[in-house]
Amino acid sequence: MADRFDPPQVLDRLAAELLVVRCSGHLADPQRRYPRWELDNAALQRLLQRGVGGVILLGGCAAELRQRTRQLEAWAGAPLLLCADVEEGVGQRFEGASWLVPPLALARIHAEDPALAIDLARRYGACTGREARQLGLNWVLAPVCDVNNNPANPVINVRAWGEDPATAGALAAAFCRGVQAEGVLACAKHFPGHGDTASDSHLELPLIPHGRERLEAVELPPFREAIATGVAAVMTAHLLLPAIDADHPATLSRAVLTGLLRQQLGFEGLIVTDALVMEAIAGRYGPSEAAVLALEAGADLVLMPEDADGAIEAIVAAVASGRLSLEQLRASQQRRRRALERCSADGGDSAPAPLGALSNGPAPPDQALALELVRRSLVSRGRGPVPGGPGVNLIRLDNSLACPFLPAGAPALALPAAAGWRTCLIDGQGPSPWSGDGEAPLVLERLGDGPVLLQLFVRGNPFRGRADGADPWPAVIRQLQAAGRLAGLAVYGSPYAWETLAALLDPRVPAAWSPGQMALAQGELLGRLGFGPQGGATPDDDAPRAALAVDFTD
Structure with missing residues (x-):
């Protein structure tokens, strides 16, 4: 050529x-x-x-990706990586x-x-x-x-x-x-x-x-x-x-x-x-x-x-x-x-799949592998149901905008909402919930009354510049426990954050960690805490999901 x-x-x-x-x-x-x-x-x-x-x-x-890759090859007119x-x-x-x-x-x-x-x-x-x-x-x-x-x-x-x-x-x-x-x-x-x-x-x-x-x-x-x-x-x-x-x-x-x-x-x-x-x-x-x-x-x-x-x-x-x-x-x-x-x-055992591949989701063996990996890696202490609810479902994540693992129907939102818990997001984008007091970092009055289910999505992520969040989570755990308001802890991602926080927990507080943050991991973890089918609460399409229950403004 x-x-x-x-x-x-x-x-x-x-x-x-x-x-x-x-x-x-x-x-x-x-x-x-x-x-x-x-x-x-x-x-x-x-x-x-x-x-x-x-x-x-x-x-x-x-x-869509299958159509896209075919489009790119057609534009190139030659084999592409x-x-x-x-x-x-x-x-x-x-x-x-x-x-x-x-x-x-x-x-x-x-x-x-x-x-x-x-x-x-x-x-x-x-x-x-x-x-x-x-x-x-x-x-x-x-x-x-x-x-x-x-x-x-x-x-x-x-x-x-x-x-x-x-x-x-x-x-x-x-x-x-x-x-x-x-x-x-x-x-x-x-x-x-x-x-x-x-x-x-x-x-x-x-x-x-x-x-x-x-x-x-x-x-x-x-x-x-x-x-x-x-x-x-x-x-x-x-x-x-x-x-x-x-x-x-x-x-x-x-x-x-x-x-x-x-x-x-x-x-x-x-x-x-x-x-x-x-x-x-x-x-x-x-x-x-x-x-x-x-x-x-x-x-x-x-x-x-x-x-x-x-x-x-x-x-x-x-x-x-x-x-x-x-x-x-x-x-x-x-x-x-x-x-x-x-x-x-080295094309494996079969030719490339037709255009509609995966249009109905992963093949059953791959679904089974995903579930096996979640279940084998999940760590929990104590079991649900989380006591004292409903209350506040307090979720921390890096950015709620276009978050791939937390759409409106994600289990971390939907399962607590179905059980009557009101959702509050800390995402680094909106008003701050922090008091500035190192011993009592959350302004509890802004959360409203009731127990708190704390869900933390923390892991190493490119462009963020830190491994487990700059927020004072050990102090938050101590503050909520001292107030008698920590109902449960869920950590998704970093094992290091989990190990640090789990060591501070009262043995009576149900808690769990999953290295995964996707919906499958959320559902399995929250099941350990008593939400979903195991806890009698299932998502309802009419339940409030991602709406903020708390406005962090003075």
Whole structure:
């Protein structure tokens, strides 16, 4: 195909082929959730016709995604890498598919039964790969191979498969085997390890101060195991490791990507950058320069450059000036094409599903897996029914706007509402419920009378910059218990927040933790506290759900 073009056009298409741009999984431009990062359809179609070789998708429902991926392939007229950040199952990003518990849940199972946990991780990967393939995706940007040995980590947290290298490596490798057996590429990330940091590379450049001996002992083993398993791709981390390269973030470091990953660890697959729009890179380098620096370092693919056209032109100019080797870019091109051939060759047991795949929800075996994972990872102390109700259903979450796990009919809202509890949200967006008193942080008068069911949705989340919320939850627990008003506690997400708060509870207070935050986890957890079928309360379509019962104004 290249000989149809004169050399400048050939080079332009080669440079474009090494980019992965972002778009919405929705079909129409007005449906985009994040217009700042998601290309509109006109720009997307133009870039694909220019030769861009990959697309990362976010948002939409399962049936719509299948139409979207077919549309993108038609616009490109050539095979594409079509990927998504579906670390917790395809349903984490695309409604109607399986949304599974976060990977760290399986680390807790592994501590009790390693063989069971490894089998569950393989099945987790197989479910993710199978559903991805059915919807037209051929690349899963998972597993996270970071070792979450720092509970204050604001961005990895429950996304990791373990808090020690052995657990993280064994489970991540099992996940890889499951995904790739379905004919879908897996991607180990974030190399060489983002677990031991208390800062978020979406916002700033984290520094890992450890020497090479420590990296060999903790950070690198899970990546070695994934590579030994045959993982198709490795994603870079936006962090600084002075022991290897004091001047460049790992994503832009030849010592890290070519020296450590390619030469010393022997990885022969695709190296892809983490998103270049993240502040750790975008805030320090121009969008075009960052793309060139990443390729110079040894990356094969550039993910989400801030300016795709500018990145292509900068790569072409870098080849013309001799700064980038044409042979190196062609080698990256060949790795990308071999990866696409691998998808076709390792297609699992069946051809891609028809257009309507998952339109009626996940297959029964995948539904059973999702439920098994929730139930095996759920921890409770005491059982419902929650005493003294109805009262106040006090819910804390990061942002209630377009919250994927808390729509109006979510069990965390609907089950207490059906039992007569009035809902109050603390979401960081509206008026503050805080008193400023460190010993009595809530203004209880604003809540109204009655017992309080406290539900906390806390976990590591990109862009938030903290791991478990800045709110004074230990003091809130003590305050509510001293007032005789804490009826129950539900924690969704961070095991570290749960362990801290559970230690403060009166033994008579029913409480439970689930690593998952999705509806399935909410329903199972609240069932332990006496809501829903087990507690005699079921959702009612006419029950008040998301309405605020309290106005936090003076």
